[in-house]
Amino acid sequence: MASNRALQILQNKWVATILTFVIFVVVWQIVGSYILNPLFISYPTAIASAFARLAVSTGQYSLIGPTVPTLLETFEGFGLSILIGLPLGLLLGISRTLDISLNPYVNALYVTPRIAMIPLIIIWFGIGEPAIVFTTFFLSVFPMIVNTYVGVRDISKSMLDTAEVFSIRGLRRFRYVILPATFPFIIAGLRLSIGSALVGAVVAQMILSLSGLGYILTAFGDFFQTAQLMAVIIELMIIGVIMNYGIDLLGKRFADWKVTERGYR
Amino acid sequence: MFVEVNDVKKSFQMSRQKETLQVLDGISFSADQGEVVSIIGPSGCGKTTLVRILAGIEKQDSGSIKIENHEVTGPGSNRGMVFQTFNLFPWMTIEQNVGIGILDLPEEERKKRVETYLAMVNLQGFEKYHPHQLSGGMQQRVGVARAMALEPKVLLVDEALANVDAQTAEQLMDQLLQVFAKTKKTVIYVTHNMDEAIYMSNRIVVLSKRPSKVIQVLDDELPTPRWEKDTRAMPEYGQLRTTLRKSLGLAR
Numbered sequence: 337m338a339s340n341r342a343l344q345i346l347q348n349k350w351v352a353t354i355l356t357f358v359i360f361v362v363v364w365q366i367v368g369s370y371i372l373n374p375l376f377i378s379y380p381t382a383i384a385s386a387f388a389r390l391a392v393s394t395g396q397y398s399l400i401g402p403t404v405p406t407l408l409e410t411f412e413g414f415g416l417s418i419l420i421g422l423p424l425g426l427l428l429g430i431s432r433t434l435d436i437s438l439n440p441y442v443n444a445l446y447v448t449p450r451i452a453m454i455p456l457i458i459i460w461f462g463i464g465e466p467a468i469v470f471t472t473f474f475l476s477v478f479p480m481i482v483n484t485y486v487g488v489r490d491i492s493k494s495m496l497d498t499a500e501v502f503s504i505r506g507l508r509r510f511r512y513v514i515l516p517a518t519f520p521f522i523i524a525g526l527r528l529s530i531g532s533a534l535v536g537a538v539v540a541q542m543i544l545s546l547s548g549l550g551y552i553l554t555a556f557g558d559f560f561q562t563a564q565l566m567a568v569i570i571e572l573m574i575i576g577v578i579m580n581y582g583i584d585l586l587g588k589r590f591a592d593w594k595v596t597e598r599g600y601r
Numbered sequence: 602m603f604v605e606v607n608d609v610k611k612s613f614q615m616s617r618q619k620e621t622l623q624v625l626d627g628i629s630f631s632a633d634q635g636e637v638v639s640i641i642g643p644s645g646c647g648k649t650t651l652v653r654i655l656a657g658i659e660k661q662d663s664g665s666i667k668i669e670n671h672e673v674t675g676p677g678s679n680r681g682m683v684f685q686t687f688n689l690f691p692w693m694t695i696e697q698n699v700g701i702g703i704l705d706l707p708e709e710e711r712k713k714r715v716e717t718y719l720a721m722v723n724l725q726g727f728e729k730y731h732p733h734q735l736s737g738g739m740q741q742r743v744g745v746a747r748a749m750a751l752e753p754k755v756l757l758v759d760e761a762l763a764n765v766d767a768q769t770a771e772q773l774m775d776q777l778l779q780v781f782a783k784t785k786k787t788v789i790y791v792t793h794n795m796d797e798a799i800y801m802s803n804r805i806v807v808l809s810k811r812p813s814k815v816i817q818v819l820d821d822e823l824p825t826p827r828w829e830k831d832t833r834a835m836p837e838y839g840q841l842r843t844t845l846r847k848s849l850g851l852a853r
């Protein structure tokens with residue numbers, strides 16, 4: 337009986353999550369401080385105190401200040417990706433001609449490691465904010481295009497036939513059928529895109545900037561300040577999680593039918 | 602004649618091989634105004650293909666279809682269609698689904714029609730639901746309401762009951778028959794179920810297997826109004842069923 341009860345408690349989602357987290361932190365603490373050189377990955381208490389110190393300090397080497405350019409550049413690139421990638425993905429999905437003529441390039445660029453373009457971007461834009469925003473945009477626009485495109489292409493023949501039978505054509509077809517049917521894919525595109533935008537901003541700042549979270553990551557790395565480095569990584573993780581959550585909310589608000597249909601949640 | 606189908610032929614190009622698959626081999630039949638004409642035939646004989654041609658979303662190779670002497674050349678709101686697989690738009694609520702074919706109507710009238718036809722299929726109170734929150738039988742009733750909301754001259758029904766369970770199908774048959782009678786609709790009713798064909802129609806067009814031709818057209822003069830259970834118990838019912846079985850090659 338007692339063991340049965342223990343098993344039940346363990347099966348509770350939160351208990352399991354918290355328990356694994358506690359075990360993870362304790363093991364990390366022991367391994368990171370006693371077994372490995374702390375320079376390797378540091379350990380939780382050191383990282384926590386570095387995090388606390390950096391969180392309240394100001395200036396170039398802190399958590400708050402450098403977050404501003406990173407977020408700005410992430411959202412500038414992401415915004416451009418939506419403005420350009422979303423319509424382009426829809427057009428590629430709808431128009432056969434555009435698909436045939438442009439899709440090979442989109443696909444080629446989609447599979448290319450796009451970070452390889454950074455030296456070229458430096459030649460175009462020099463070093464500084466425009467180059468960073470462009471890198472961010474360039475990394476994040478493709479997931480937007482490709483997901484939207486796939487979404488349009490995924491609309492089943494029977495849905496399109498039905499639209500035809502009920503004389504839903506032109507702009508109405510777009511508004512009542514194509515756009516809502518594609519919406520869950522657009523949400524997936526936004527999620528991948530905003531993640532790529534953050535990667536783009538951080539990587540670009542590591543190479544092209546003297547500010548931002550990307551820059552201080554390299555700086556802390558250069559000085560072997562592992563605990564501080566880890567604190568920045570954790571902050572980026574938190575930012576990523578929050579952004580994802582935001583997109584999720586958007587999805588649940590506007591594509592609720594898909595969420596419930598799949599029995600998700 | 603209200604609906605005239607004249608020598609309709611249709612083949613499909615098989616994409617990989619060079620060969621073509623002939624499905625319809627000169628189908629002709631007609632329907633008077635207010636008549637329910639069933640199309641029955643073995644699976645794969647081209648019933649759905651025929652209905653799709655009638656709906657204007659598939660093009661015949663030759664032959665013609667006329668509704669009130671007007672040649673059918675594409676989809677139009679003089680025909681409503683009920684699909685074998687329901688085909689509701691999952692992102693729309695029930696009332697949005699029912700109103701989707703009548704976007705051109707003024708808002709007031711549109712609302713009224715949606716209300717009328719949802720009531721006709723006994724779905725008041727489900728306006729704000731989404732399709733996945735309804736049972737299969739209920740979803741198909743939405744499909745019927747959506748097609749009826751067009752107030753079409755001809756209602757095309759493609760195996761509407763093939764994807765609901767037997768019990769629900771029986772109830773739906775009674776409901777459909779009432780809707781047809783109340784609105785005096787001209788209906789082309791596709792099924793592969795003999796009892797359904799006999800129960801629902803005024804005439805039954807029997808198709809052969811692929812490439813399909815019309816084997817026979819049977820008049821179905823069972824008395825109206827019909828009720829599933831009572832009608833089935835009539836001696837005429839048994840006679841018609843035997844004739845139909847013979848025609849379909851299931852008995853001699």
Ligand SMILES: Nc1ncnc2c1ncn2[C@@H]1O[C@H](COP(=O)(O)OP(=O)(O)OP(=O)(O)O)[C@@H](O)[C@H]1O
Pocket residue numbers: 613614622624643644645646647648649650651760793
């Ligand atoms: N778009 C298409 N391309 C190629 N072949 C097709 C196409 N649509 C239908 N067919 C073929 O035409 C034949 C008739 O199909 P159809 O769906 O009209 O049959 P059906 O009588 O409705 O069958 P069921 O009773 O199983 O619904 C089938 O052999 C099918 O494979």
Ligand SMILES: [Mg+2]
Pocket residue numbers: 648649650685759760
């Ligand atoms: Mg069929």
